[in-house]
Structures are given as structure tokens and as C-alpha cells.
Amino acid sequence: MSAIVVFDFGGVLFDWNPSYLYESLLPDPAEREWFLREVCNPAWNIEQDRGRTIAEAVALKSAEYPAYAAQIAAFYARWPETLRGLLPEGMALFDALRAAGYPVFGLTNWSAETFPYAWEHYPFLHTLPDIVVSGREGLIKPDPAIYHLMYQRILRHHPAAKPADLYFIDDSAANAAGASAVGWHGIHHTSAANTAAILRAEGLIF
Template structure:
């Protein structure tokens, strides 16, 4: 698909995975382990929180992360260990409305890529497990932060994604790319580099923005 400013180069859509296409939420596991909602929210905000998990997405070994955090919070060691020991229980399939956007673009022949903050140690599970495997196989390429040891919103990971896209589309430029991510700072980082970016707050708003750019959704 081409637009006025892309000439013969297709408009290319790059998806984040968790929160856009895949339903990942630590709460799915910890509801089973911490019955009290306030206590559970405190634990996930202060112990096994997003910033801690992001370090593993950047390449830190899971064993090291678990051991170090357990040393700092020995009273919560069992719950900390469960985070990665039972990590697959945080995944709850695909998100139907996000997948509907993906499939509309795919049907129209729009090239699709994925750029995800995800641990290199846990991502192989998605590569071999239904329904994630079947979705991942439909992307032209999937860039995983833990494998690159770079994480969004670091500008270098977006540049690396563009370099990999250029293997298929040598003329691709930042302005040819549309990026969809449920984390605002990740979308803003892409936008700062010249990508068109959507902070995915709802499938409806994402679809509306894609249509405004002339893409099917």
C-alpha cells in the first residue's frame, strides 16, 4: 500500500504485542496467590513491578533478577519466585479487537512487523505455543528486546527495527512506518524519530487513527 509521501514504498505497520495483540497481565497469576486485592496491587506496584520486569526484557537473566529481588525482600521470596516460575499463567490468549485490526491490515496486504519488550528467556514459549505462535508466524519479522539487549523507549531499538525492515524494503524511511504501542512513552519515542505512532488506549481509537491515515482497520 502506498501513500502520497511513500512513493513505491509500502506503508508498514509495526505492532507492540502485549496489551495490543496479546493479553498479558501479572494479575492473572497473582489473583491465585494473593487473595486480598489491596495487598496484591501493592506487591505488583512495589516488589515485582513493571520497572523490575523491564530489566529482564532488556536481557537481564531471570535467575539473577529473582535472586537479587528475593535477597532484598526475603519475606516475599516465594511470591517473587513465582513471577517467572509461573509466568505462562500471566498470558491469556489474544485480544480479539486488536487482532481484528491486525487482520484487516493483513488482508489489505500491509506489511506487518512486531517490536516487543519481552525477555529472551520467556519469548520462546510464545514462539511455540498456540495461539501466539500462529500470530507471530504472520509477521514479516519480530524484534524482541531481550534478544537485542535494548528496550523501548531507547531510540536504538527503533533504529534497529528500521534496519531490519530495510532488508525487505530498502527504501523504507521513518515516515513510512506506523507504530502501535499501549505504553505512551514508547509511542512518543517512535514519534520523536519521525514514525507515525499511536498510543493504543482502545481498539476503537487506534482503528480510527489508522483509517485517518488511509489504512484499513
């Protein structure tokens, strides 16, 4: 069985960063850093990736920081401004692997309510045989259950696939380690060049 590659999206293929939006909403760097660390922070955002609704998330955080209610609401009301498009180097790696014939899938921590924007605006997503979106499943990386779910989806297309055939590329070291813990090859993506070198060292030819 040839290798199967599973891509994370944010930080690997997509250039997503809340700072892109808040540079205009909170122009003072110190205030902006505090806000993204203490208010609309990763711990809050990941719960939407786990399946919590945006309405609930905004209401909870606005009650906690009422003086910043407008800025909190903007996180999702103006969410497209946090996404600056695709990362060319990551997409070049994606394209090269596909051109070489390797099956490619997607596994992303992403809110079910914002993922449709990406689906509508980035047609390459439609070419993937399957994508597991955490917010739709109520699971997030690095929970082993989400990797098992991705594996079951892959088996629909490649019934002979073994966990050891899967190579998972994620910019989070913890998420890459989560893949390794279930028998995949987890690759911590620090650059497209480094990831390509790791894949080639593992025997992938592209």
C-alpha cells in the same frame, strides 16, 4: 511506498497481566496491589525485558524481600499464567491490515527467556517477516536505538522504506512517542477502534 505497520504485543495483541497469577497467590487485594507495585513491579520486570536473566532478577528481589521469596520465584516459574491469550479486537485489526496488503512487523519489550513460550503457542507470530524482541537485543523501548534497529530489519524486506512510512502501535504513550521522535507515526493504542480510526485518518485503507 505503501505504509508499513509495526505492532507492539502486550496490551495490543496479547492479554498479559501479572495480576492474573497473583489473584490466587496473594488473595488479599491490598497485599497483592502492594506486591505488584513495590516488589515484582514494572521497574523490576523491564530489566528482564532489557536482557537481565530471570535467575539474577529473582535472586536480587528475593534478597530484598526474603519473606516473599516464593511469590517472587512464581513470577517466572508460573509466567504462562500471566498471559491470558490474545486480545480479539487487536487481532482483528492486525488481520484486517494484513488482509489489505500492508506489511506488518513486531517490536516488543519482552524477556528473551519468556518469549519462546509465545513463539511456541501462538503460531501467527511465525507469519511475521521480522520481530524485534528487546530482551534478545539488550535494548528497550523507548530507547531510540531499538526503533533504529527495527527500521534496519524492515529495510531488509523493503529497501525503499522511509521512517515516515512506518506506523507504530503501542499501548504505552511513552513508547508511541519514542517512535514519533525517530520519524515514525507513533500511535498510542487505547482501543482497537481508536487506532483503526487514526490509521484511516492517515490514509490507510482496510
